[in-house]
Amino acid sequence: MTRLWWVRHGPTHEKAFVGWRDVPADLSNQPLIDRVSAYLPQDAIVVSSDLIRASATADAIGQERRRLPNLPGLREFNFGDWDGLHFDEVAKRDPALSRRFWEEPGDLAPPGGESWNAVAQRVNDAVAQLCTAHSGSDIVLVAHIGVIMTQIQKAAACHAYDAMGHKIDNLSVTDMSVKNGEWQIGKINHLP
Template identity: 55%
Template structure:
């Protein structure tokens, strides 16, 4: 049996769309990090996206856990030309496309960016590869809100629109277990 512990990186305090832009996490809440570290299984393996906000969060909660190399396939959705722009700026710049991007997630992508289906496939393939290499195991994946949301349908069979409605807070944990019968969802967005 393999359990995924999908952890969102620490807060960035960004007020704009933040995809592949490499911004740091605020890891000043040492108590929250200590609670998260204590909550996660001690013998788990830990892997993160290669973006600094995920790397530093993973390092902060790793403790005695074996740290796997950073994986760029675990990055946030690539917002392309929208990365770094506020939502109202994106809506003014691309009113129809931006509305479709959020209301009809699937193959629609930001200009020079990535679609929901692309991020789902990219992150899913990466997670499957880690599972294949380390099964059975507890695998802590420190990633991003979009990357985490994209994997919830493995266990729920939700649509992309339904999955995007979940709240995934900084340092929130979503756990899923792979059993002989398939994926079983535990808690979404648990804050330790």
């Protein structure tokens, strides 16, 4: 069995869409970082998105664990033209699309960005490669809210809209496992 421990990166304090924009995480809450690190299996390998908010978080919680190179496949949604805009600005700019993007996740994408299905496929491919290369291991993956939600959808075999209904706090842990192609979901949004 391969166990995956998804950790959402530290907070960015942004009040706008943050997709591929490379903004740093606030990693000043050392007691929480220490609790997250202590909660994760000590013999796990650690990998993260290549965006600085995730890679810096992985470095902070990784401690003595083996660190794999950052994976662009674990990046957050590419929000295209919406990246950097406040949610209200997006709603004014693209009222019908912005509403449908959240209510009907699937093939709809922001202008110049990625759809739910495109992100899910990208992340599924990266996870499949990791699970093949490190079968039977504990893998800590530091990534983003959208990425984690796509994996909840896969592991829980639920609709994307239902997966999006889960709260995923910064520095929370969501665990799941796979054995012989069968996925199981564990705790979602656990704050140690």
